[in-house]
Amino acid sequence: MGKVTIATDWLAACAGCHMSLLDIDERIVGLMDLVTFTSSPITDLKHPPDAGVTVGILTGAISNTHNIEVAERMRRCCKILIALGDCAVFGGIVATRNMVGTEAALKRAYIDSESTLEGLIPDCPELGTPLEQVTGVGEIVKVDFFIPGCPPRADAIYFALSELLAGRIPVVLPAEHFKYD
Ligand code: SF4
Numbered sequence: 001m002g003k004v005t006i007a008t009d010w011l012a013a014c015a016g017c018h019m020s021l022l023d024i025d026e027r028i029v030g031l032m033d034l035v036t037f038t039s040s041p042i043t044d045l046k047h048p049p050d051a052g053v054t055v056g057i058l059t060g061a062i063s064n065t066h067n068i069e070v071a072e073r074m075r076r077c078c079k080i081l082i083a084l085g086d087c088a089v090f091g092g093i094v095a096t097r098n099m100v101g102t103e104a105a106l107k108r109a110y111i112d113s114e115s116t117l118e119g120l121i122p123d124c125p126e127l128g129t130p131l132e133q134v135t136g137v138g139e140i141v142k143v144d145f146f147i148p149g150c151p152p153r154a155d156a157i158y159f160a161l162s163e164l165l166a167g168r169i170p171v172v173l174p175a176e177h178f179k180y181d
Helices: 016-022 027-031 065-077 086-090 092-099 102-110 154-165
Strands: 004-010 035-039 053-059 062-064 078-084 130-135 145-147
Touching: 004 016, 004 065, 016 053, 016 154, 027 154, 053 065, 053 086, 062 065, 065 078, 078 086, 078 154, 086 092, 086 145, 092 130, 102 130, 145 154
Parallel strands: 004 035, 004 053, 053 078, 078 145
Antiparallel strands: 062 130
């Protein structure tokens, strides 16, 4: 049997969820016997290959139109889609923007911040257009597994991938993976 292919990508996210993925540490060596990571934000190839992958992992919230494009591309390219981390699951910290509204949040960050003189709100097509409401990935595309946490514990990510690779679906995360310090 060939290796299972996995692609990861990120939306409106910090790097914390991908760092937690790397925190699997030496277990990742054993994982590499079973899987091939085709692309990720931390590899040369950033986006999933056109040929598709078995598992797609998205971190981060849906905050702008570019995020929607990335989420839809990953959904098209993978058989099983995992939303990794609170931002991907329900909007997480990014969704706090919803409490004040997008326009006010952008103004506060880029114009009114105490350290800003003559600020400008970024306006570049490559960045996409900010949405009025930040959401989790599942509001835009079908998600097969949700792994919460900010970031999710490395043990939870390893457990979920191991269960998937063993064909034990649906994956049920034990309660111990929901304890946060
Ligand atoms: S869930 Fe937390 S660690 Fe992951 S991208 Fe969001 S803020 Fe960063």
